[in-house]
Amino acid sequence: MDLVDVAITFAVALGAFALWLVGTALLIWGERRVIALMQTRVGPNRLGPFGLLQTVADGAKLFFKEDIAPRNIDRFVYLGAPFVSATVALVTFAVIPYGGTFQVSGREVTLQVWDPNIGMLWILAMSSLGVYGIFLAGWSSGSKYPLLGGVRSSAQLISYELAMGLSLAAVFIYAGTLQASQIVANQQIPLFELGPIAVPAWHVVPMLPAFVIFFLTSVAETQRPPFDLPEAEGELVAGFHTEYSGAKFAMFFLAEFMNVITFSAVMVTLFFGGPSGPLFGPGWLQALLPTVYFIAKVGIFLFVFIWLRGTLPRMRYDRLMDLGWKVLLPLGLFWVLATGFAVVLRTSTDQGTVLRIAGVGAGVALLLYLAAPLLARRPRRDTQPEPEPEPKFPTPSR
Amino acid sequence: MFNALRKGFGLTFRTMFRPAATTQYPDVKREVQPRFHGRHVLNRYSDGLEKCVGCELCAWACPADAIYVRGADNTPDERFSPGERFGIDYQINYLRCIFCGLCIEACPTRALTMTHEYELSGDSREELIFTKEQLLAPLPAGAKPPPHTDTEVVARGFAYYEGDAAQEPTRGWRTTDQGGQAQSSGDPVTVDIGGGRTEPPSHPEHAQRNGR
Numbered sequence: 001m002d003l004v005d006v007a008i009t010f011a012v013a014l015g016a017f018a019l020w021l022v023g024t025a026l027l028i029w030g031e032r033r034v035i036a037l038m039q040t041r042v043g044p045n046r047l048g049p050f051g052l053l054q055t056v057a058d059g060a061k062l063f064f065k066e067d068i069a070p071r072n073i074d075r076f077v078y079l080g081a082p083f084v085s086a087t088v089a090l091v092t093f094a095v096i097p098y099g100g101t102f103q104v105s106g107r108e109v110t111l112q113v114w115d116p117n118i119g120m121l122w123i124l125a126m127s128s129l130g131v132y133g134i135f136l137a138g139w140s141s142g143s144k145y146p147l148l149g150g151v152r153s154s155a156q157l158i159s160y161e162l163a164m165g166l167s168l169a170a171v172f173i174y175a176g177t178l179q180a181s182q183i184v185a186n187q188q189i190p191l192f193e194l195g196p197i198a199v200p201a202w203h204v205v206p207m208l209p210a211f212v213i214f215f216l217t218s219v220a221e222t223q224r225p226p227f228d229l230p231e232a233e234g235e236l237v238a239g240f241h242t243e244y245s246g247a248k249f250a251m252f253f254l255a256e257f258m259n260v261i262t263f264s265a266v267m268v269t270l271f272f273g274g275p276s277g278p279l280f281g282p283g284w285l286q287a288l289l290p291t292v293y294f295i296a297k298v299g300i301f302l303f304v305f306i307w308l309r310g311t312l313p314r315m316r317y318d319r320l321m322d323l324g325w326k327v328l329l330p331l332g333l334f335w336v337l338a339t340g341f342a343v344v345l346r347t348s349t350d351q352g353t354v355l356r357i358a359g360v361g362a363g364v365a366l367l368l369y370l371a372a373p374l375l376a377r378r379p380r381r382d383t384q385p386e387p388e389p390e391p392k393f394p395t396p397s398r
Numbered sequence: 399m400f401n402a403l404r405k406g407f408g409l410t411f412r413t414m415f416r417p418a419a420t421t422q423y424p425d426v427k428r429e430v431q432p433r434f435h436g437r438h439v440l441n442r443y444s445d446g447l448e449k450c451v452g453c454e455l456c457a458w459a460c461p462a463d464a465i466y467v468r469g470a471d472n473t474p475d476e477r478f479s480p481g482e483r484f485g486i487d488y489q490i491n492y493l494r495c496i497f498c499g500l501c502i503e504a505c506p507t508r509a510l511t512m513t514h515e516y517e518l519s520g521d522s523r524e525e526l527i528f529t530k531e532q533l534l535a536p537l538p539a540g541a542k543p544p545p546h547t548d549t550e551v552v553a554r555g556f557a558y559y560e561g562d563a564a565q566e567p568t569r570g571w572r573t574t575d576q577g578g579q580a581q582s583s584g585d586p587v588t589v590d591i592g593g594g595r596t597e598p599p600s601h602p603e604h605a606q607r608n609g610r
Contacts, residue, residue, distance in 0.1 A: 037418070039413070040416055042420040307410060312408070
């Protein structure tokens with residue numbers, strides 16, 4: 001570890017930082033433009049070419065605005081919450097590989113800030129920490145709407161984290177590793193050859209249900225429409241950040257959009273081969289192409305996020321909870337079991353035993369499923385409707 | 399379910415390639431409807447005389463109390479309108495005006511009409527109270543700015559209230575005057591505006607103006 005190593009590490013970290021920050025600015029601009037197109041409008045188009053500088057102007061405005069804080073806040077928590085959100089959003093993408101490997105002065109440089117062997121667990125851990133930013137913000141604001149928004153969002157995030165964790169677990173079982181670089185490498189072996197083109201074994205093919213669950217939960221985790229109930233403006237003003245203004249609001253805003261990019265990047269890493277793609281051309285192009293592929297793949301997912309927002313109305317809260325707990329969670333559980341079974345079956349030497357155990361398990365499960373209605377005590381339902389109460393309004397005396 | 403998803407997402411996707419309904423407003427301005435209620439204008443006859451006779455009917459009609467008019471008498475030497483009186487002061491407060499057009503309906507001489515101009519914004523109250531100078535239509539080509547003398551006016555021999563010298567009300571504010579076209583019916587009785595029929599000035603303001 002000498003000076004060059006340190007410099008390279010810094011350069012890679014800065015590269016990721018720049019990619020995500022510029023990406024966030026572009027995402028905010030792109031979202032406004034694309035949504036506008038979907039609504040036969042134009043969107044911001046006046047500042048800079050195609051209005052590209054609009055986000056910069058908005059950001060500058062936010063940072064120079066008067067810093068307003070309500071009187072009955074818990075000051076320490078109130079000021080800390082935006083930092084929690086922003087910091088968590090900024091460190092989450094550290095484990096995501098955003099480019100290929102190339103040589104700089106005889107050293108191998110991988111465009112990934114940090115490649116721990118717990119890898120994707122870092123993502124889960126940090127996205128769970130993000131709840132604190134939101135909930136503390138809602139609680140410390142000292143008013144009703146932010147509190148309701150905070151409660152809603154923590155309930156939503158915790159519910160959907162379960163299904164998200166399960167979908168990731170299925171991928172980890174399948175890939176046999178948690179390390180992001182390993183997961184990406186696993187997806188580069190060709191699934192089958194189609195003439196000269198080798199179709200890579202992207203996890204989206206064998207792990208399609210896990211991908212669907214992960215996609216839906218990541219929309220909920222980033223609190224994007226149609227799951228943006230924590231900031232349902234018709235009901236909660238602006239949700240947890242109602243009482244925030246200026247730079248503190250900007251941090252929440254930044255964190256929100258940065259999380260969208262991070263989750264898109266996680267999807268690309270886990271299911272779509274990360275920065276891999278066909279390499280060609282001279283050396284510098286080969287070094288650059290993975291980053292281009294990565295940005296293109298992430299860009300497609302960002303578009304889908306925006307597309308969802310342009311198309312779907314906001315869900316009702318009970319339906320959101322139903323989807324999380326009654327559909328995605330059982331589906332995730334089932335898929336983890338199925339993946340585990342498949343992996344064990346593939347690796348074990350005594351496949352007959354595995355199949356027999358699985359058969360017994362499936363039989364017991366089926367029995368339990370059939371017996372459950374008999375065993376569970378049914379809630380008593382009164383068949384007689386409540387009699388209409390006599391009208392209590394004053395009637396003229398006779 | 400999948401058909402519904404296809405329909406919904408297809409709709410938004412297809413809409414992306416449809417032209418935007420937005421007008422690039424400050425760069426491109428859309429033509430307004432012919433009877434659009436824009437800011438007011440005080441029209442003139444083609445010889446330059448003002449149509450306003452200072453009757454204050456517009457001010458009385460105004461539901462928002464946005465118009466202030468003060469009339470004064472014409473004199474044989476200083477004639478501003480073909481009538482007996484003219485509006486010596488005329489103000490419209492655009493902070494109050496609701497652009498209902500009742501003043502236009504009230505005006506007996508078609509002096510007050512509305513233009514197509516809608517860009518009415520300002521930084522101060524004063525800026526948005528329009529005075530007579532701002533509201534008066536530009537002089538038609540070749541016309542003499544009032545006051546005219548009665549001799550001049552009689553020499554022209556116009557029966558103003560029968561449509562002589564009438565002009566199409568100004569629509570676009572800064573457009574050049576088209577002139578000429580007679581006004582249709584609806585104007586009050588013709589009065590002989592010939593010399594000597596106007597009463598001598600009695601209003602103190604009037605005397606002061608004449609003395610100047």
